[in-house]
Amino acid sequence: MTEQPDMKDIALRFLRQYKDRVVSRFRQNSDDHRFSQIINSNHFAGQICGLSQDLCLRYENDEWQSRVFEVIDVDLIYDNVDALGGDEMSYTDNLVKELLRYFKQDFFKWCNKPDCETCQSSEGQNNVGTEGPNPDESLFRCGVVEIYKCNNCGTTTRFPRYNDPVKLLETRTGRCGEWCNLFMLFLKSFGIESRYIWNREDHVWCEIYSNKLNRWVHVDSCEQSFDQPYIYSKNWNKKMSYVFALGKDGVSDVSKRYILQNDLPRDQMSEDDLDLVMKTLTKKLRSHLNDDQIYQLSCRDEREQLEWLDPKLSSTTQTSRVGRESGSVEWKKLRGEDGV
Numbered sequence: 001m002t003e004q005p006d007m008k009d010i011a012l013r014f015l016r017q018y019k020d021r022v023v024s025r026f027r028q029n030s031d032d033h034r035f036s037q038i039i040n041s042n043h044f045a046g047q048i049c050g051l052s053q054d055l056c057l058r059y060e061n062d063e064w065q066s067r068v069f070e071v072i073d074v075d076l077i078y079d080n081v082d083a084l085g086g087d088e089m090s091y092t093d094n095l096v097k098e099l100l101r102y103f104k105q106d107f108f109k110w111c112n113k114p115d116c117e118t119c120q121s122s123e124g125q126n127n128v129g130t131e132g133p134n135p136d137e138s139l140f141r142c143g144v145v146e147i148y149k150c151n152n153c154g155t156t157t158r159f160p161r162y163n164d165p166v167k168l169l170e171t172r173t174g175r176c177g178e179w180c181n182l183f184m185l186f187l188k189s190f191g192i193e194s195r196y197i198w199n200r201e202d203h204v205w206c207e208i209y210s211n212k213l214n215r216w217v218h219v220d221s222c223e224q225s226f227d228q229p230y231i232y233s234k235n236w237n238k239k240m241s242y243v244f245a246l247g248k249d250g251v252s253d254v255s256k257r258y259i260l261q262n263d264l265p266r267d268q269m270s271e272d273d274l275d276l277v278m279k280t281l282t283k284k285l286r287s288h289l290n291d292d293q294i295y296q297l298s299c300r301d302e303r304e305q306l307e308w309l310d311p312k313l314s315s316t317t318q319t320s321r322v323g324r325e326s327g328s329v330e331w332k333k334l335r336g337e338d339g340v
Helices: 007-026 032-041 043-055 062-071 074-084 088-107 165-171 176-189 271-286 291-309 329-335
Strands: 125-131 145-150 156-160 194-199 203-210 215-220 243-247 250-253
Touching (some): 043 194, 043 243, 062 165, 194 215
Antiparallel strands (some): 145 156, 194 203
């Protein structure tokens, strides 16, 4: 009597073959010549490459992460997480929700206009232009300084737009760029797998990987928002073209998660060229990983692609909130983010 093959063994053999194929395909030589041509000939491609170099590994800094714990109320944060209850799988998601609450309500301050250095009030402040940073401001990756003059006392106040997250631990104020920058460091400091989300139409936020939900989850510290990727195109009525995710393990185009309506033309480069740039940058970031890690990340990438094909695979539930919370009425209207 012929012995029947064990179905479990067959399944494992096919799985090994599939894994070998995935890893082999990943480790194939990149088209570096074409990649270089695209980067050198297309400004937008060069910008993506620059974002990758600046943001993907920026927050993998033990010294920076330790500085976070020197200035925050760790006991309060963990007490509030414990009070939320839930099972072990929910713990990290609950920690992120508490960090969103703590960051917005207790730690960081939105700045429409800086307080007058003399009057200590922002009410009479009038923006009179911008200028470059002075030598001291330049030490903290400051690209531009907004200048304000007080209508009440005539004092001139400088508002440096710092890009150094450690400096932001000191200043504790800013707009969406500063908020996302420092909140990314918060997430990394707590060991939470996260990535920086960049939108071409001038907004930035974060994503965390939820092991409970088995997918990437949108988080926006400006709005204290968790798993609400629709808020930009639907609630804010924001018009967008490109949204990219930048993390230590890769760069990807996540526009389909966020641009659900009001889509602008994607005319900066061909989609094929964009895909090659994303894959090449991702390959470079993963080049030091072993086969198991490559395979696991590739499977995660595939699940993400499937999520966009079938929205039912995401458990996101849309709320009725309309319009942006952070920022002044005039500022939101100017940016087209007021929900109108």
